[in-house]
Amino acid sequence: MKVIEHIERAREPLFSYEIVPPPRGRSVKDLVDVVETLAPLNPPWIDVTSHSSTAYYQEKLDGSIQKRTLKKRPGTIGICGVIQNRFRIDTVAHVLCLGFSREETEDALIELSFLGIENVLALRGDSPNFQKQLRPDRTANHYAADLVGQVKDLNQGKFLDELDKAQPLNFCVGVAAYPEKHFEAASLKLDIQNLKRKVEAGADYIVTQMFFDNKKYFAFVEQCRAAGITVPIIPGLKVLKSVPQLKSIPKNFYIDLPDALVDEITENPNHAAEVGERWTRRQTEELLAAGVPGVHYYVLNDVHTVARIVKSFK
Ligand code: FAD
Numbered sequence: 001m002k003v004i005e006h007i008e009r010a011r012e013p014l015f016s017y018e019i020v021p022p023p024r025g026r027s028v029k030d031l032v033d034v035v036e037t038l039a040p041l042n043p044p045w046i047d048v049t050s051h052s053s054t055a056y057y058q059e060k061l062d063g064s065i066q067k068r069t070l071k072k073r074p075g076t077i078g079i080c081g082v083i084q085n086r087f088r089i090d091t092v093a094h095v096l097c098l099g100f101s102r103e104e105t106e107d108a109l110i111e112l113s114f115l116g117i118e119n120v121l122a123l124r125g126d127s128p129n130f131q132k133q134l135r136p137d138r139t140a141n142h143y144a145a146d147l148v149g150q151v152k153d154l155n156q157g158k159f160l161d162e163l164d165k166a167q168p169l170n171f172c173v174g175v176a177a178y179p180e181k182h183f184e185a186a187s188l189k190l191d192i193q194n195l196k197r198k199v200e201a202g203a204d205y206i207v208t209q210m211f212f213d214n215k216k217y218f219a220f221v222e223q224c225r226a227a228g229i230t231v232p233i234i235p236g237l238k239v240l241k242s243v244p245q246l247k248s249i250p251k252n253f254y255i256d257l258p259d260a261l262v263d264e265i266t267e268n269p270n271h272a273a274e275v276g277e278r279w280t281r282r283q284t285e286e287l288l289a290a291g292v293p294g295v296h297y298y299v300l301n302d303v304h305t306v307a308r309i310v311k312s313f314k
Helices: 003-009 029-041 076-086 102-114 143-153 188-200 214-226 245-253 259-267 269-289 305-310
Strands: 016-018 044-050 054-059 066-071 092-097 121-122 172-177 206-211 232-238 295-298
Touching: 003 092, 003 172, 003 206, 003 259, 016 029, 029 076, 029 121, 029 188, 029 295, 029 305, 044 172, 076 102, 092 102, 092 143, 121 143, 143 172, 143 188, 172 188, 188 214, 206 214, 206 295, 214 269, 232 269, 245 259, 259 269, 269 295, 269 305, 295 305
Parallel strands: 016 044, 016 295, 044 092, 092 121, 121 172, 172 206, 206 232, 232 295
Antiparallel strands: 054 066
């Protein structure tokens, strides 16, 4: 079922989850354990992130340097297929512009469709230290809005090449948004205008970057509505669990942490995980009371904490 249908039909709060494929060379078993922990919570859908290749340089025996590219976390499509078909939980496959040609994206979307996956989150991706050289006969999506347009074209049966008896695809498309502004955008206002382009290109719903201060989400939604964006805006939450994250989260995700949370963790460094869990529970409570369409959790390596939080609202 499509994300937008889950939202429209929901009679109780929706709790969705985002998981990350294991690093190359590792088994998918750990991820299956994560899904088994989430399954009893009846997730309406689970997102699986996608990762483009990164470049690294290797010194050869003759002293020369060789550039190699590696996809560190492969397997998004396969993992979505397992969750969708073995666990019967709807999945949202993340699909990126950067690192993929439109031709590769079309093939990936056809594969997802074969597997019965009906949802994608269309993202630009972050510039990796590897910029793929496009073959002259290939084309690329530059912004997420371009990718949304490609998916919507495929939904109308418009493939890149003339295909004999091709069936239209049928994807629900989500896009990302940043209550504290995308780091490259000159202003939040401009960023919201660009978000609107994604919705005008056909996005059905929006999921936000993590935030730790609900006021920022509420203000953002208000600005989006004033700008004419009407689709559901699902808040994204992450549980903070350690003192080093006080530095790494703002650095990696370009967001601020509220003084009250920072003070509480600094005063109780040995109880950082408990403070973080309590904080996310309170955020969830307030968001649900405000009538959000659902809460989306960035699970990463912390499925048991997330499951405990969600159980407390069931
Ligand atoms: P876009 O919407 O394309 O925007 C990127 C920047 O360009 C913004 O500053 C925007 O304001 C600006 N912009 C947009 N359109 C235009 C235009 N026409 N002209 C000028 N400027 C424009 N990354 C991954 O690699 N894999 C994942 O699985 C993944 N999952 C994510 C899930 C969520 C919910 C979120 C919030 C982020 C995720 N990311 C993921 C990170 C994301 O790829 C980065 O944040 C990336 O830098 C921006 O992606 P976007 O889709 O928001 O880009």
